[in-house]
Amino acid sequence: MNQQCSWQQVDRPCEGQAICFPVRSVIQLPDGRRIDLEEQGFLTCFQGELRAWRNHCPHAGSPLDWIPGQFYSDDGERLVCHTHGAQFHPLTGACLSGPCTRGLFPLEVQEQEGVVLVPVSVGAINTS
């Protein structure tokens, strides 16, 4: 799934914060058609660890943040989809509660000498 073709530099979020960035993806439909999408990813910092995710809830596909850029629960311990309340582990992306049947879609992230890089695009995502 994560077959990125190039990288973009983003700011490093502060602890317990997230920043959003654009990411292109291709959805592979069961009938073989492919749809190019302009989506959003988000980069989090939790316990000093960076993680990047598609801003696409695995339950019904909505962005997780109703308030732009706000992804964390009130106590800062989980990532939350504000559509139906699914909660995810901030380091693994695993679904901890709510209607989702799988975890968040991870994206690659690199940090080299203080420069943070995330992918410009992800490979085909199979919906079947």
Ligand code: FES
């Ligand atoms: S769309 Fe995220 S919990 Fe339903």
